[in-house]
Amino acid sequence: MTIYKPKGDSASAMSIAAVELDCGLSKDTLRVWERRYGFPAPVRDDHDERLYPADQVGKLRLLRRLIDAGHRPGKIVTRSLEELTALARPVAGRPAAMESAEVRDVLDLLRAHRTERLREALAGQVLQHGLGAFAMEVAPDLAKAVGAAWSRGDLEIHEEHLFTEQLTAVLRSAINGVLNGRLSSDPPRVLLTTFPQEPHALGILMAEAVFVLQGCPTVSLGARVPIPEIASAARAHGAQIVALSFSACMTSAQAHGGLAELRRTMDPAVQIWAGGSCPGLRARDGVSVLRTLVDIAPGVLAWRQGAHGAAPA
Amino acid sequence: MTIYKPKGDSASAMSIAAVELDCGLSKDTLRVWERRYGFPAPVRDDHDERLYPADQVGKLRLLRRLIDAGHRPGKIVTRSLEELTALARPVAGRPAAMESAEVRDVLDLLRAHRTERLREALAGQVLQHGLGAFAMEVAPDLAKAVGAAWSRGDLEIHEEHLFTEQLTAVLRSAINGVLNGRLSSDPPRVLLTTFPQEPHALGILMAEAVFVLQGCPTVSLGARVPIPEIASAARAHGAQIVALSFSACMTSAQAHGGLAELRRTMDPAVQIWAGGSCPGLRARDGVSVLRTLVDIAPGVLAWRQGAHGAAPA
DNA sequence: AGGCGTATTTGTCCAGGACAAACAGGCTTT
DNA sequence: AAAGCCTGTTTGTCCTGGACAAATACGCCT
Numbered sequence: 005m006t007i008y009k010p011k012g013d014s015a016s017a018m019s020i021a022a023v024e025l026d027c028g029l030s031k032d033t034l035r036v037w038e039r040r041y042g043f044p045a046p047v048r049d050d051h052d053e054r055l056y057p058a059d060q061v062g063k064l065r066l067l068r069r070l071i072d073a074g075h076r077p078g079k080i081v082t083r084s085l086e087e088l089t090a091l092a093r094p095v096a097g098r099p100a101a102m103e104s105a106e107v108r109d110v111l112d113l114l115r116a117h118r119t120e121r122l123r124e125a126l127a128g129q130v131l132q133h134g135l136g137a138f139a140m141e142v143a144p145d146l147a148k149a150v151g152a153a154w155s156r157g158d159l160e161i162h163e164e165h166l167f168t169e170q171l172t173a174v175l176r177s178a179i180n181g182v183l184n185g186r187l188s189s190d191p192p193r194v195l196l197t198t199f200p201q202e203p204h205a206l207g208i209l210m211a212e213a214v215f216v217l218q219g220c221p222t223v224s225l226g227a228r229v230p231i232p233e234i235a236s237a238a239r240a241h242g243a244q245i246v247a248l249s250f251s252a253c254m255t256s257a258q259a260h261g262g263l264a265e266l267r268r269t270m271d272p273a274v275q276i277w278a279g280g281s282c283p284g285l286r287a288r289d290g291v292s293v294l295r296t297l298v299d300i301a302p303g304v305l306a307w308r309q310g311a312h313g314a315a316p317a
Numbered sequence: 318m319t320i321y322k323p324k325g326d327s328a329s330a331m332s333i334a335a336v337e338l339d340c341g342l343s344k345d346t347l348r349v350w351e352r353r354y355g356f357p358a359p360v361r362d363d364h365d366e367r368l369y370p371a372d373q374v375g376k377l378r379l380l381r382r383l384i385d386a387g388h389r390p391g392k393i394v395t396r397s398l399e400e401l402t403a404l405a406r407p408v409a410g411r412p413a414a415m416e417s418a419e420v421r422d423v424l425d426l427l428r429a430h431r432t433e434r435l436r437e438a439l440a441g442q443v444l445q446h447g448l449g450a451f452a453m454e455v456a457p458d459l460a461k462a463v464g465a466a467w468s469r470g471d472l473e474i475h476e477e478h479l480f481t482e483q484l485t486a487v488l489r490s491a492i493n494g495v496l497n498g499r500l501s502s503d504p505p506r507v508l509l510t511t512f513p514q515e516p517h518a519l520g521i522l523m524a525e526a527v528f529v530l531q532g533c534p535t536v537s538l539g540a541r542v543p544i545p546e547i548a549s550a551a552r553a554h555g556a557q558i559v560a561l562s563f564s565a566c567m568t569s570a571q572a573h574g575g576l577a578e579l580r581r582t583m584d585p586a587v588q589i590w591a592g593g594s595c596p597g598l599r600a601r602d603g604v605s606v607l608r609t610l611v612d613i614a615p616g617v618l619a620w621r622q623g624a625h626g627a628a629p630a
Numbered sequence: 631a632g633g634c635g636t637a638t639t640t641g642t643c644c645a646g647g648a649c650a651a652a653c654a655g656g657c658t659t660t
Numbered sequence: 661a662a663a664g665c666c667t668g669t670t671t672g673t674c675c676t677g678g679a680c681a682a683a684t685a686c687g688c689c690t
Contacts, residue, residue: 025513117553119536162550165538180490200338225478237475240430
């Protein structure tokens with residue numbers, strides 16, 4: 005777990021481990037691309053270890069974005085930087101057309117780095133729509149628009165981080181407000197978390213807002229929790245529902261493998277609800293898939309009406 | 318980035334990629350341990366790929382903990398599970414003795430999974446001590462105690478996650494309260510974040526509380542931000558200080574390499590303040606190291622008195 | 631005790647071969 | 661036209677076994 009040669013001093017060239025972390029391409033992938041396509045073509049240090057110049061790392065970052073957006077590596081790895089940036093752009097037109105004024109406002113504030121105004125705008129939207137509608141409809145739209153803008157190069161990574169932070173702060177504030185004001189809560193008790201491969205915590209935060217509004221006691225473990233720990237936590241808290249969020253950065257194999265293992269190791273009476281934008285997320289026996297956050301409320305209602313074994317949707 | 322064989326169905330055995338994520342030991346390390354020490358000894362599937370049984374994964378998790386605590390792999394890898402658990406225990410006595418009553422209360426609530434009471438206890442401590450003292454003294458003590466309890470096996474991983482979540486919620490609430498109530502803010506503008514290898518966001522959240530109380534405008538990007546993005550964000554937001562947090566899970570090589578690169582690529586007028594419990598974190602030219610959060614206030618004062626180039630501490 | 635040189639430990643890197651899952655494209659069927 | 665099936669290609673991950681540098685431990689001298 006130690007990186008021996010960060011070589012930050014040696015003018016802007018990175019070790020293979022540093023590139024793996026920076027671009028999210030595994031060492032194996034970096035080596036096999038070099039072997040197959042001739043790119044990247046890192047220089048070597050005294051001890052024949054790869055050193056990636058900054059411009060190649062930049063191109064690798066762009067390639068990663070394009071591949072996440074659906075391009076195939078073999079078709080684009082060898083192309084020039086100009087062709088690639090051109091490739092990243094044209095998608096811009098379509099989704100922008102159907103963006104609401106609210107979404108456009110938020111994107112503009114993000115690009116202008118008006119942090120305080122962004123906070124106020126988000127907080128204002130919560131007040132205007134109510135926490136429920138905000139969490140179920142506005143926030144997911146915003147997240148999707150920000151993700152799309154990022155993947156077409158319209159938004160910097162740090163701007164996306166800033167958005168996540170601000171939305172998290174606003175949502176948490178609102179949830180706390182509801183919690184502090186309420187007198188009691190009724191089952192089902194809900195445990196919220198994500199699998200170790202899933203770093204995004206926004207999904208479970210939005211879901212938590214909806215569950216809290218339904219009067220459910222919630223326990224959030226945050227993101228990246230090992231599966232045995234999820235099972236153990238569900239037992240410890242006496243949860244009746246375990247809610248999991250899956251974003252596009254998880255593969256369907258990871259999701260289904262994890263869900264199967266969790267189902268196997270947990271009391272069958274505990275329901276598993278899965279949601280999110282992970283492609284190929286399908287319901288299996290003992291696992292319910294909720295297409296959107298709007299499906300949570302009827303699900304809770306069904307649970308309370310005694311159909312504890314039955315899955316929603 | 319795809320995991321092909323989670324094999325969650327095949328009774329609780331994990332692929333090498335899953336074990337890497339779960340235990341934090343790289344594939345290379347797992348293979349070299351097997352070659353050198355004969356442990357782990359995974360079975361093989363049809364295609365000769367390693368499959369780690371659940372009990373071996375459990376032992377690997379324990380080994381990782383012991384190594385983080387200072388043991389050497391070669392001395393402990395081949396020992397039995399009983400010897401290892403015995404090895405993990407004896408550290409328990411000392412730190413427990415100097416725990417304050419408040420810390421003990423929080424640990425007890427955590428172990429009892431009294432989520433709501435934990436929230437209330439933390440929120441109560443904020444009111445009692447004030448946000449400043451809570452963020453600078455109480456919260457770091459709590460975090461340290463929880464980390465120690467976890468590393469001696471006294472606390473489950475999911476209990477540590479729960480603690481982090483609750484403390485995050487309480488701190489964020491309090492920060493929001495201060496922000497909503499204040500009329501203006503004065504430079505320096507502070508950008509808070511962590512390097513890509515550092516997943517813990519509690520450090521920057523505690524620091525944000527202190528900076529906000531000093532009247533500084535703050536921008537938090539959350540954890541795990543690539544270094545070029547940090548530089549770019551600092552420029553975009555016109556930050557005068559970039560504050561970074563380093564926990565024990567970063568190596569000093571990672572920290573210093575990253576700090577050197579950040580310093581190289583950023584306007585020299587922007588100060589870099591680094592803090593946290595990462596061993597071997599040292600001040601270099603252009604980088605200040607703050608031993609504790611208490612050092613922030615005098616640092617801000619010094620900055621405002623015009624010593625913009627001078628480093629605190 | 632404390633500083634220093636040597637020996638051992640340990641994690642990461644390398645090459646190049648192999649294979650299964652994911653994908654694209656052409657075909658047939660409803 | 662949409663949905664299903666087959667086939668060839670693309671692509672990421674895993675394998676083995678060798679090598680070496682950084683980190684650590686140990687013995688020696690002051």
